[in-house]
Amino acid sequence: MLKNVYNWIDERLDITPIWRDVADHEVPEHVNPAHHFSAFVYCFGGLTFFITVIQILSGMFLTMYYVPDIINAYNSVEYLQTQVAFGQIVRGMHHWGASLVIVMMFLHTMRVFFTGSYKAPREMNWVVGMLIFFVMLGLGLTGYLLPWDNKAYFATKVTLEIANSVPWLGPIIKELLQGGTIVGAETLTRFFAIHVFFLPAVLLALLVGHFIMIRRQGISGPL
Amino acid sequence: MAHGHKSDEKVVFVGDSRVKKGSGWVTPPDYTAYPGKSEAFIPNFLLKEWMVGVVVLVGFLVLTISEPAPLGYPADPGASVIPMPDWYFLFLYEYLKLPYASGDYVVLGTLGVSGVAFGALLLVPFLDTGKERRFYKRPITSALMILSLFAVIYLTNAAWTHYTHELEATGQKPEHIQREEEAKEKHAAGLPTSNAKQSEDSVVAIVDKDNPAMETFKTATCISCHAADLKGASGPSLRGVGDTHSKDEIVAIINNGQGNMPPMKDIALGAGVTEEQLDQLAEWLASQKADAAK
Numbered sequence: 001m002l003k004n005v006y007n008w009i010d011e012r013l014d015i016t017p018i019w020r021d022v023a024d025h026e027v028p029e030h031v032n033p034a035h036h037f038s039a040f041v042y043c044f045g046g047l048t049f050f051i052t053v054i055q056i057l058s059g060m061f062l063t064m065y066y067v068p069d070i071i072n073a074y075n076s077v078e079y080l081q082t083q084v085a086f087g088q089i090v091r092g093m094h095h096w097g098a099s100l101v102i103v104m105m106f107l108h109t110m111r112v113f114f115t116g117s118y119k120a121p122r123e124m125n126w127v128v129g130m131l132i133f134f135v136m137l138g139l140g141l142t143g144y145l146l147p148w149d150n151k152a153y154f155a156t157k158v159t160l161e162i163a164n165s166v167p168w169l170g171p172i173i174k175e176l177l178q179g180g181t182i183v184g185a186e187t188l189t190r191f192f193a194i195h196v197f198f199l200p201a202v203l204l205a206l207l208v209g210h211f212i213m214i215r216r217q218g219i220s221g222p223l
Numbered sequence: 224m225a226h227g228h229k230s231d232e233k234v235v236f237v238g239d240s241r242v243k244k245g246s247g248w249v250t251p252p253d254y255t256a257y258p259g260k261s262e263a264f265i266p267n268f269l270l271k272e273w274m275v276g277v278v279v280l281v282g283f284l285v286l287t288i289s290e291p292a293p294l295g296y297p298a299d300p301g302a303s304v305i306p307m308p309d310w311y312f313l314f315l316y317e318y319l320k321l322p323y324a325s326g327d328y329v330v331l332g333t334l335g336v337s338g339v340a341f342g343a344l345l346l347v348p349f350l351d352t353g354k355e356r357r358f359y360k361r362p363i364t365s366a367l368m369i370l371s372l373f374a375v376i377y378l379t380n381a382a383w384t385h386y387t388h389e390l391e392a393t394g395q396k397p398e399h400i401q402r403e404e405e406a407k408e409k410h411a412a413g414l415p416t417s418n419a420k421q422s423e424d425s426v427v428a429i430v431d432k433d434n435p436a437m438e439t440f441k442t443a444t445c446i447s448c449h450a451a452d453l454k455g456a457s458g459p460s461l462r463g464v465g466d467t468h469s470k471d472e473i474v475a476i477i478n479n480g481q482g483n484m485p486p487m488k489d490i491a492l493g494a495g496v497t498e499e500q501l502d503q504l505a506e507w508l509a510s511q512k513a514d515a516a517k
Binding site: 010011012013014016022023024025026027028029030032033034035040043046047050051054070071074075077078079081082088089091092093094095096097098099100102113114115116117118119120122123126127130131134137140141144147148149150151152153154155157158159162165166167183220223 | 237240242243244245259260261262263264265267268271272275276279280283284286287288290291292293294295296297298299300302304305306307308309310311312316319329330332333334341344345346347348349351352353354355356357358361365368397398399416417418419420
């Protein structure tokens with residue numbers, strides 16, 4: 001039955017090559033912790049993706065309660081944290097996951113760096129990976145403001161001052177992010193939009209690129 | 224097209240689409256065909272990877288449950304808070320405070336060193352182009368990275384030490400800890416724990432504003448913590464306090480203090496309030512009920 005459905009779709013869309021790229025490829029011995037325990041360092045990339053999926057899912061549930069305006073932002077986070085069933089867990093997952101994803105991504109980057117896996121022909125994948133790193137930092141930076149408590153507010157003020165100190169472009173970047181001359185209502189909605197729409201869109205596009213390249217090129221060989 | 228394909232055509236499409244007509248399911252090659260101990264990604268390897276994932280997930284959820292995500296007080300531009308970025312930005316934050324990365328040299332700090340360092344990291348495959356992959360056989364690249372890692376660790380630690388010293392010097396507690404402790408106290412006292420800002424009309428009005436107790440409230444220095452409008456400042460709001468406290472309880476709090484509040488009775492008497500006025504004040508406060516305010 002299932003096979004007939006598959007064949008029916010495959011005949012129309014020719015999905016077998018796609019499926020083979022996604023699932024039906026070999027995993028070489030030197031990256032398999034079952035054969036060499038030290039190969040667990042090759043898990044960090046997959047774990048980064050795993051945590052990223054957790055971030056996306058928990059973030060989607062957070063937006064069901066979060067209100068991006070300066071009066072209700074804090075109130076809605078506090079409500080979520082103290083009143084909503086499992087709200088504390090979901091917010092906790094998003095909060096700690098944000099740190100964990102940086103840790104995992106850092107470990108993954110170090111593994112790739114010290115095994116020289118970024119060398120030809122995988123240069124482009126390293127560059128895309130670094131762009132993912134920068135996007136993740138951007139997500140951390142914009143997400144930090146959203147609870148709209150004092151810590152968030154003052155950290156964002158400092159961040160925008162640092163952005164302002166970049167020559168020529170600084171004041172433009174600052175005003176673009178801040179949406180005016182003070183850190184206020186407009187800043188919160190901009191950071192919200194960047195955190196929830198702009199950066200995740202860029203992140204997903206980069207991840208697709210990252211994964212297509214790793215499938216095309218395969219994992220770098222043993223040292 | 225609509226009339227079917229000619230049998231001598233080399234490429235056959237599905238209907239009038241651009242999808243090539245395949246020859247059905249192709250059996251994937253046996254993985255023993257690959258050198259070494261390769262195995263299939265799905266399901267063999269993914270299952271093992273999922274086991275690692277489960278261990279990580281359990282640790283992650285234990286952390287999530289044992290350490291709730293921090294939340295401070297609502298943003299207030301007038302508050303005196305030591306600004307702190309998230310931990311993974313601390314090294315950058317501390318670095319930009321160094322004399323040659325701030326003030327007149329801020330361009331060197333932001334674009335110069337940081338720009339070159341992150342630019343080099345981004346473009347490392349085009350800088351380190353040799354064929355050698357083992358890190359100990361390419362000492363310059365590895366040394367630069369290890370040096371940067373030490374710098375990052377040192378700067379992060381310096382930023383954190385600096386922050387804890389600053390907290391000690393100013394006698395501040397991080398707000399999320401302060402809020403949590405306060406919420407526990409309020410909870411124990413049966414008060415609402417929320418710091419949410421109330422909109423103006425949802426605040427309970429003052430009952431019997433013209434009562435002489437209102438004057439006593441001022442002379443007894445209650446207003447320094449509970450504010451002249453009873454909405455509270457460093458102390459909690461007293462609007463509608465009668466809903467949660469009886470007169471006797473209020474008298475007890477005035478006499479003995481509660482939480483951060485010192486025993487106020489002697490202070491009030493020292494400020495020229497009589498015992499009788501104090502009693503009236505307690506009675507008036509006990510009459511502050513939400514129902515009566517409507």
